[in-house]
Amino acid sequence: xxxxxxxxxxxxxxxxxxxxGIATTVIxxxxxxxxxxxxxxxxxxxxxxxxxxxxxxxxxxxxxxLKGFCVGYSVVLRGTPMMVQALIxxxxxxxxxxxxxxxxxxKEILNVFNGWFLAGLIxxxxxxxAYMGEIVQSGLNGVDKGQIEGARSLGMSGAQTSLFVILxxxxxxxxxxxxxxxIVNIKDSSVLNIIAVSELFxxxxxxATTNYAFLEAYIILALIxxxxxxxxxxxxxxxxxxxxxxxISLNPFGRYLRARKEI
Amino acid sequence: MSETILEIKNLAKxxxxxKVLRDISLNVEKGDVIAIIGPSGSGKSTFLxxxxxxxxxxxxxxxxxxETYFHIIKCKNDFVDYEAYHKxxxxxxxxxxxxxxxxxxxxxxxxxxxVDDSLNKKIAKAKKEFKEVRKHPVQKIDFFDSKSYExxxxxxxxxxxxxxxxxxxxxxxxMVFQSFNLFENKRVIDNCCLAPVKVLxxxxxxxxxxxxxxxxxxxxxxxxxxxxxxxxxxxxxxxAIARALCMNPEVILFDEPTSALDPEMVDEVxxxxxxxxxxxxxMIVVTHEMNFAKNVANKVIFMDKGYVVESGxxxxxxxxxxxxxxxxxxxxx
Numbered sequence: 001x002x003x004x005x006x007x008x009x010x011x012x013x014x015x016x017x018x019x020x021g022i023a024t025t026v027i028x029x030x031x032x033x034x035x036x037x038x039x040x041x042x043x044x045x046x047x048x049x050x051x052x053x054x055x056x057x058x059x060x061x062x063x064x065x066l067k068g069f070c071v072g073y074s075v076v077l078r079g080t081p082m083m084v085q086a087l088i089x090x091x092x093x094x095x096x097x098x099x100x101x102x103x104x105x106x107k108e109i110l111n112v113f114n115g116w117f118l119a120g121l122i123x124x125x126x127x128x129x130a131y132m133g134e135i136v137q138s139g140l141n142g143v144d145k146g147q148i149e150g151a152r153s154l155g156m157s158g159a160q161t162s163l164f165v166i167l168x169x170x171x172x173x174x175x176x177x178x179x180x181x182x183i184v185n186i187k188d189s190s191v192l193n194i195i196a197v198s199e200l201f202x203x204x205x206x207x208a209t210t211n212y213a214f215l216e217a218y219i220i221l222a223l224i225x226x227x228x229x230x231x232x233x234x235x236x237x238x239x240x241x242x243x244x245x246x247x248i249s250l251n252p253f254g255r256y257l258r259a260r261k262e263i
Numbered sequence: 264m265s266e267t268i269l270e271i272k273n274l275a276k277x278x279x280x281x282k283v284l285r286d287i288s289l290n291v292e293k294g295d296v297i298a299i300i301g302p303s304g305s306g307k308s309t310f311l312x313x314x315x316x317x318x319x320x321x322x323x324x325x326x327x328x329x330e331t332y333f334h335i336i337k338c339k340n341d342f343v344d345y346e347a348y349h350k351x352x353x354x355x356x357x358x359x360x361x362x363x364x365x366x367x368x369x370x371x372x373x374x375x376x377x378v379d380d381s382l383n384k385k386i387a388k389a390k391k392e393f394k395e396v397r398k399h400p401v402q403k404i405d406f407f408d409s410k411s412y413e414x415x416x417x418x419x420x421x422x423x424x425x426x427x428x429x430x431x432x433x434x435x436x437x438m439v440f441q442s443f444n445l446f447e448n449k450r451v452i453d454n455c456c457l458a459p460v461k462v463l464x465x466x467x468x469x470x471x472x473x474x475x476x477x478x479x480x481x482x483x484x485x486x487x488x489x490x491x492x493x494x495x496x497x498x499x500x501x502x503a504i505a506r507a508l509c510m511n512p513e514v515i516l517f518d519e520p521t522s523a524l525d526p527e528m529v530d531e532v533x534x535x536x537x538x539x540x541x542x543x544x545x546m547i548v549v550t551h552e553m554n555f556a557k558n559v560a561n562k563v564i565f566m567d568k569g570y571v572v573e574s575g576x577x578x579x580x581x582x583x584x585x586x587x588x589x590x591x592x593x594x595x596x
Contacts, residue, residue, distance in 0.1 A: 150444030154458035155434025
């Protein structure tokens with residue numbers, strides 16, 4: 001029979017493992033999202049490369065190759081599940097003679113850092129980059145063309161215009177979608193258990209089998225994911241408000257209290 | 264004696280076969296306030312955008328303070344026999360329609376059920392004819408006189424300018440837009456500081472000092488820490504003018520600066536522009552504000568369909584228009 005007391009018991013008894021899993025998942029998703037975003041920016045610009053008639057032959061060829069790579073990259077990485085990508089990455093690197101188990105980190109915190117963690121980090125980053133490329137591209141398209149003209153007419157170069165005027169606006173416009181990607185990453189990093197990355201799902205699965213308490217373990221898992229995503233979306237809302245120049249209040253009920261006072 | 268700042272020789276711009284600007288020449292001297300008036304679609308804005316190369320002219324010569332920054336004498340379009348080209352194009356389209364009709368007639372007969380051997384042959388023949396016509400579309404390049412083009416190119420030295428030099432020119436010929444184009448992600452003060460710091464390599468403190476001075480000049484000093492979206496249209500345009508002034512440009516181009524504003528705001532922007540004119544700034548203003556052209560400008564240019572129809576001092580233009588087109592235009596206003 002299902003026993004509510006058991007949930008608390010399992011949580012307390014295995015709290016070390018669970019905290020290690022939470023740390024792994026959080027680092028994976030945060031790192032994957034941020035580095036993926038940076039790679040995605042390059043990808044978006046790569047996809048937007050324009051081949052001009054006036055370019056010399058070699059530049060034309062290089063541009064075509066680069067553009068083709070960027071387009072192909074996002075098609076392949078978005079068109080296949082991350083689980084499959086992780087497996088191909090694992091066995092591909094194994095075939096090349098790289099064994100992730102052998103890699104060890106000099107310092108060990110919470111049992112997070114090991115070779116498989118590094119492999120998972122690479123997979124999630126490159127997977128996210130493909131989505132981020134698309135997100136940043138739509139953000140760039142959403143910026144008014146007049147902004148470019150305004151900057152260029154003051155004598156700013158193309159790179160300066162992109163860096164100081166266009167990209168900040170594109171990122172700001174795309175921020176809700178980028179935040180969404182972070183939340184998706186928190187949940188989707190669970191598929192990395194297939195290559196033995198000891199993240200949250202992997203930990204709880206093991207706890208479930210060793211304690212023979214499946215339902216309890218998975219309820220704990222669901223609750224932890226829920227809390228993580230709620231925290232993430234809350235922080236993102238604050239960042240959005242901050243970027244809009246609004247005053248931020250850390251009290252989530254502040255708004256309602258103020259409303260009541262006015263009545 | 265005033266010096267010539269900007270010299271424009273035979274500037275032309277074609278978008279495909281539409282000729283937006285046709286051989287416009289103009290001398291801009293230091294302290295000139297030139298108003299360009301004319302109906303919509305007459306190429307005024309395009310002319311202005313060509314001056315700082317936001318739009319690349321098709322041909323012509325642009326000289327800034329004795330330094331040529333754009334020079335193409337002959338363009339490919341000059342060597343296309345347009346008359347013959349359009350004639351051939353019309354003939355081709357006619358032929359296309361005729362053969363397609365022919366085919367349709369026979370096919371309709373077939374659908375109606377009147378099938379015999381000769382009809383099938385006729386369909387095959389009509390199909391072949393139609394395909395044959397479609398295979399050889401009229402192309403512009405067939406009417407392009409490449410021999411004389413290459414000869415003309417050979418005789419003129421090739422002119423090219425690097426992006427860096429274009430940016431340098433643009434930093435001296437600034438533009439104020441109809442739609443303001445303030446950087447939405449930056450506060451008013453940062454809008455003004457950005458280009459001086461990045462382009463003129465000023466220090467932050469220096470740029471800020473100049474920005475505050477120019478913002479005070481347009482009476483926007485108390486809105487320095489606002490975002491553009493928090494300002495009204497007139498305020499935005501005044502900030503845009505201050506942003507241009509921070510670069511200390513030699514020429515300021517105004518592209519219909521008051522067209523997106525309501526009447527009250529128009530005045531506040533025009534007053535700023537009047538002040539600039541009285542300070543001796545060189546300005547080229549595309550405008551629909553006839554009073555501004557009449558009272559502030561020292562030269563008025565009336566453009567229509569890509570031509571300069573009439574130009575001269577405002578008194579002559581507004582009181583004794585010579586051409587019928589200008590008379591008609593002024594009556595409407």
